[in-house]
Amino acid sequence: MALNRLTHFPLCPHSRSIRLLLAELRLPHDEIIEAPWKWRREFLALNPAGTLPVLELQNHMVLCGTYPITEYLAEEADGLAPEIDRPPLFPGDSESRAEIRRLVDWFHLKCHQEVTRSLLYEKHHARAAGITGHTPNSDVLIASNRNLKQHLRYIGFLNDYRRWLAGDLMSYADLAAAGHISCLDYLGAIDWDQHPSAREWYMRLKSRRAFTRLLDDRVPGLSPPAHYDDPDF
Amino acid sequence: MALNRLTHFPLCPHSRSIRLLLAELRLPHDEIIEAPWKWRREFLALNPAGTLPVLELQNHMVLCGTYPITEYLAEEADGLAPEIDRPPLFPGDSESRAEIRRLVDWFHLKCHQEVTRSLLYEKHHARAAGITGHTPNSDVLIASNRNLKQHLRYIGFLNDYRRWLAGDLMSYADLAAAGHISCLDYLGAIDWDQHPSAREWYMRLKSRRAFTRLLDDRVPGLSPPAHYDDPDF
Numbered sequence: 392m393a394l395n396r397l398t399h400f401p402l403c404p405h406s407r408s409i410r411l412l413l414a415e416l417r418l419p420h421d422e423i424i425e426a427p428w429k430w431r432r433e434f435l436a437l438n439p440a441g442t443l444p445v446l447e448l449q450n451h452m453v454l455c456g457t458y459p460i461t462e463y464l465a466e467e468a469d470g471l472a473p474e475i476d477r478p479p480l481f482p483g484d485s486e487s488r489a490e491i492r493r494l495v496d497w498f499h500l501k502c503h504q505e506v507t508r509s510l511l512y513e514k515h516h517a518r519a520a521g522i523t524g525h526t527p528n529s530d531v532l533i534a535s536n537r538n539l540k541q542h543l544r545y546i547g548f549l550n551d552y553r554r555w556l557a558g559d560l561m562s563y564a565d566l567a568a569a570g571h572i573s574c575l576d577y578l579g580a581i582d583w584d585q586h587p588s589a590r591e592w593y594m595r596l597k598s599r600r601a602f603t604r605l606l607d608d609r610v611p612g613l614s615p616p617a618h619y620d621d622p623d624f
Numbered sequence: 625m626a627l628n629r630l631t632h633f634p635l636c637p638h639s640r641s642i643r644l645l646l647a648e649l650r651l652p653h654d655e656i657i658e659a660p661w662k663w664r665r666e667f668l669a670l671n672p673a674g675t676l677p678v679l680e681l682q683n684h685m686v687l688c689g690t691y692p693i694t695e696y697l698a699e700e701a702d703g704l705a706p707e708i709d710r711p712p713l714f715p716g717d718s719e720s721r722a723e724i725r726r727l728v729d730w731f732h733l734k735c736h737q738e739v740t741r742s743l744l745y746e747k748h749h750a751r752a753a754g755i756t757g758h759t760p761n762s763d764v765l766i767a768s769n770r771n772l773k774q775h776l777r778y779i780g781f782l783n784d785y786r787r788w789l790a791g792d793l794m795s796y797a798d799l800a801a802a803g804h805i806s807c808l809d810y811l812g813a814i815d816w817d818q819h820p821s822a823r824e825w826y827m828r829l830k831s832r833r834a835f836t837r838l839l840d841d842r843v844p845g846l847s848p849p850a851h852y853d854d855p856d857f
Contacts, residue, residue, distance in 0.1 A: 439778075440726075440734050452719060456733075458691070459725040466718045485699045486685060492692040493673075500689075500733075501673050545672075 395420035398437070398445040400427055401608040402515055402577060404507050405457045405499060406444040408570030412461065412480070412563060413446075414601035418471060420446075428520040457499060461563055482560040491557040494564035497545075498571050505538040507571045514578050515613055539580060546572070547588030556592070569596050573605060577615040583624065590624075598622040628653035631670065631678040633660055634841040635748055635810065637740050638690045638732060639677040641803030645694070645713070645796060646679075647834035651704060653679075661753040690732060694796055715793040724790040727797035730778075731804050738771040740804045747811050748846055772813060779805070780821030789825070802829050806838060810848040816857065823857075831855040 397413065397420050399406030413420055425434050427443050438445045438455040446454040448471070454460040464471070465480040481488040509531050517525040546568060549556045557564040572593055575581055583590045596602060606620035618624035630646065630653050632639030646653055658667050660676050671678045671688040679687040681704070687693040697704070698713045714721040742764050750758040779801060782789045790797040805826055808814055816823045829835060839853040851857035 440730055442729075442734070452722065454722055455726050456729050458729050459722040462695070462725055463718055463722045466721070485696055488699070489685065489687055489692045489696045492695055493688050496675075496689050496691050497673055501675070 395449055396447045397422050398425045398434070398443065398447075399423075400425060400443055401610050402511060402574050403427065403443045404503060404511075404570040404574045405442075406570070407573055407605060408499070408563070408567045409444045409446065409457060409460055410605055411566040411569060411601050412464070414604065415566070415599075416464070416468065416471075418464075426519070428516060457495075457567070461495075480563045482562055483558060487558055491562045491564045494549075494557050495567045498542075498564075498567040502542050502568075502571050506535050506542060507574055509535040510539075510578055510580055511574060514580075515610065518612070519610070536580065539575060540585070542571075543581065543586040543589045546592060547586055550588045550592040565592075565596060569593070569602075573602075576619055577613075579616045583618070594622065594624065597624075628682055629680045630655050631658045631667070631676065631680075632656075633658060633676055634843055635744060635807050636660065636676045637736060637744075637803040637807045638675075639803070640806055640838060641732070641796070641800045642677045642679065642690060642693055643838055644799040644802060644834050645697070647837065648799070648832075649697070649701065649704075651697075659752070661749060690728075690800070694728075713796045715795055716791060720791055724795045724797045727782075727790050728800045731775075731797075731800040735775050735801075735804050739768050739775060740807055742768040743772075743811055743813055744807060747813075748843065751845070752843070769813065772808060773818070775804075776814065776819040776822045779825060780819055783821045783825040798825075798829060802826070802835075809852055810846075812849045816851070827855065827857065830857075 395413075395418060397406075397409065399410060399422060401424065410422070425431070425443060427441065430441055435441055437447075437453065440455060442456055444457070444460065446460050448454070452463070454463055461480060468480070481491050483491075513527040513531055513535075517527075546556065553559070555561045555565050556568055572581070572589075576593075597606070602622075609615075628646075628651060630639075630642065632643060632655060634657065643655070658664070658676060660674065663674055668674055670680075670686065673688060675689055677690070677693065679693050681687070685696070687696055694713060701713070714724050716724075746760040746764055746768075750760075779789065786792070788794045788798050789801055805814070805822075809826075830839070835855075842848075
């Protein structure tokens with residue numbers, strides 16, 4: 392394998408957080424797309440859990456999922472990309488890192504379960520997976536959209552009294568949150584006028600160079616709203 | 625606070641994995657029970673995510689969820705319990721740790737989503753939470769039980785060619801798996817005769833001293849099968 396390789400899906404929030412991280416780290420890599428609902432035999436041979444993202448490193452390590460990927464990169468970043476700064480993963484002391492990891496779970500588990508998974512399924516994945524006769528479930532849409540408002544308020548609350556979500560420094564907590572928020576924004580699910588503090592945080596992230604490639608992605612049959620790729624939305 | 629304190633629920637697989645870990649570490653602590661479906665205001669003040677377990681340390685750290693708890697204990701175990709051996713959390717090099725973390729996700733995310741969460745809800749939580757008119761959903765029970773067989777086969781497969789699930793040494797991957805398997809065994813969901821290799825692994829874990837307290841727990845209105853607390857089942 393010539394390069395590090397990330398297997399991802401453009402509207403997968405977990406994959407997006409790792410793509411942002413790799414871009415922040417400036418770790419050269421190829422990206423290949425896998426539709427997670429296909430359960431392709433070749434993909435299951437790579438990751439028997441069938442989940443995204445998967446990072447294959449030039450040193451032949453195969454890292455399955457955000458948790459093994461981020462903790463491995465935090466331990467080994469110096470060896471992988473010696474010329475760059477300490478990566479924006481888990482900065483600070485062990486108390487700061489516990490807060491970062493709490494927020495990573497908040498977005499990758501709680502926000503995913505309460506919002507992102509359902510909205511992605513109802514608005515994109517069900518149709519993309521060719522499930523015949525699928526119509527979006529309005530009860531699920533209503534509950535998920537109500538939950539989404541709580542998560543945006545929580546981002547706003549954290550942003551009101553910290554510089555970044557977990558503290559003074561940008562961390563993987565911000566990138567995990569951005570993975571979900573950017574998918575939800577692609578779906579047109581966010582009324583930014585109602586959430587000025589969350590918007591300020593997201594605007595700051597979106598204007599970073601690492602965000603560029605992500606905002607260029609499009610999936611067939613579903614266009615994002617006009618403000619989606621505008622850093623000054 | 626006089627002691628370290630763990631807030632948990634007896635049939636929560638994530639809590640169980642941490643109770644096993646604290647027992648392996650011989651870290652003195654009190655245990656208090658919280659029913660996660662109650663969303664009590666006082667508990668949400670401790671962990672706004674409303675999830676279990678929560679570990680409050682004597683040094684006033686509050687650690688919410690298995691991910692922050694385990695990574696913090698791995699970093700700080702020497703300071704917390706200086707007299708004991710290196711804890712059985714993430715032994716080995718960074719490649720071994722990536723494998724341990726992959727399997728932690730396998731059980732805490734995949735097995736939970738495909739098996740444990742549904743079976744606990746259908747067979748215990750729905751009734752305990754007082755949901756009126758709840759009858760177990762047979763489609764969900766059938767699908768979850770079918771998935772459970774795959775997870776037991778996977779444990780057997782790993783046990784056939786490794787000493788412990790992630791390698792030569794016991795790790796938190798074993799304790800994460802045991803958190804789920806012990807809940808499922810309490811529910812009487814496992815036909816051990818069909819899974820001799822998984823049984824051998826579980827028997828080895830169950831005979832450890834750290835398991836004793838866990839196996840003594842009972843929840844009102846639901847008794848485990850006779851073999852549940854027998855190490856030679």
